[in-house]
């Protein structure tokens with residue numbers, strides 16, 4: 001049975017695309033790399049070239065920035081939570097209880113950053129959150145509250161409890177009237193892009209042509225897009241946002257031309273990306289900054305996990321979770337799916353292309369991982 005992705009091509013004149021001034025004042029001027037560099041266990045995450053996998057995908061170069069080793073927390077999400085909590089405490093010294101909703105990685109990161117700053121954290125998770133993800137939050141001394149509902153329900157509960165109990169809400173998505181903290185989180189993620197300045201982000205033009213960004217609420221992708229918009233206003237690389245087919249709120253939003261909830265079943269293995277509705281702040285950036293919105297079935301993400309875990313010949317082995325591998329899942333879909341041939345031509349993805357992908361999480365759910373890396377896929 002052929003797999004079928006959904007997509008929306010959004011090719012626009014990039015020089016016309018502007019960032020919100022208030023957002024960009026913070027995003028452009030803050031230096032989260034300087035802050036993170038001083039933290040214990042800070043190391044720039046590795047950039048890995050995979051020549052054999054690139055060849056099999058029909059492209060020239062494939063770079064993976066491997067976030068699985070970030071602060072030994074297995075995910076890039078630490079960068080947003082730590083920077084936002086640091087800036088919050090700078091402006092509001094004292095003792096606080098930070099809270100957030102999460103499908104795993106962001107909550108773990110808020111608990112980690114709160115602990116590092118000798119603060120407390122309360123983390124709200126959807127009902128179907130894997131036990132191992134809950135354990136990871138508890139290991140960071142976060143108090144976990146399981147909400148009877150999905151990710152959106154967990155966000156609503158966190159908002160509510162923050163207001164009622166005076167917690168500081170550290171949510172990685174924004175809505176009307178809730179912008180400051182998400183702006184700081186988006187700015188914290190910029191650390192990853194700054195680390196690439198000695199490698200791929202040369203002063204005049206990037207040494208890559210395409211960037212694949214797996215998206216949940218879209219905050220991380222918006223950070224990457226905002227970075228490129230500031231650094232290369234006239235020659236941004238082509239941006240491809242990748243989502244689960246059954247949880248495709250960005251695709252739905254671009255089709256409706258406004259922030260919209262997915263119409264999908266929200267049944268997906270890519271749990272880190274399983275968010276019903278995009279962040280308002282992120283959407284304002286992504287609607288003009290993304291060239292192709294692509295929604296993929298789970299099998300492409302599984303195939304990507306397997307291709308990283310069982311490397312081709314001399315390529316390096318990489319451990320990626322389902323959401324971590326989803327960006328590569330997007331490239332895999334474009335390489336293999338016949339129905340995407342036309343769109344591939346339109347964006348110019350071919351044997352000359354240099355592609356950057358991020359492994360945004362390592363093995364965050366070990367039981368699932370063991371099963372998935374040997375599962376038969378339809379790819």
Ligand SMILES: Cc1ncc(COP(=O)(O)O)c(C=O)c1O
Nearest residue numbers: 215216217218219220272360361
């Ligand atoms: C591993 C992983 N990758 C990517 C993302 C996407 O980030 P965002 O929700 O900001 O779009 C998430 C979100 O939780 C994640 O856990």
